Amino acid sequence: MPPQKRLVEIYFNQKELPSQAEPFYNFYEQANWSSPRGTPYRNWKLLAGDWIFDYQQALKLRKRQRENALL
Numbered sequence: 001m002p003p004q005k006r007l008v009e010i011y012f013n014q015k016e017l018p019s020q021a022e023p024f025y026n027f028y029e030q031a032n033w034s035s036p037r038g039t040p041y042r043n044w045k046l047l048a049g050d051w052i053f054d055y056q057q058a059l060k061l062r063k064r065q066r067e068n069a070l071l
Contacts, residue, residue, distance in 0.1 A: 002033040003044045011045065015052055024051045 005025055012021035028047060034040050041047055 002029070008044070008048070011048055012052075015048075017052055017055065020051065020055055024048060 008025045009018065009021045012018050012024065024047075028041070028044070032040075033044070
């Protein structure tokens with residue numbers, strides 16, 4: 001069952017990443033909250049945790065690339 005958008009916003013606020021609530025929700029809403037194989041996701045918070053981890057890793061990578069470009 002898909003989460004309510006407000007619950008997603010609250011979750012991302014608690015994780016101090018409110019800017020990522022909308023892109024996360026829209027991405028999975030467009031995918032009908034199902035995997036590429038069509039299996040419905042059961043736990044949206046696991047998806048959100050992965051989303052946050054990937055976002056933070058991308059930020060770290062960009063930071064390292066900027067620092068290396070200055071060398």
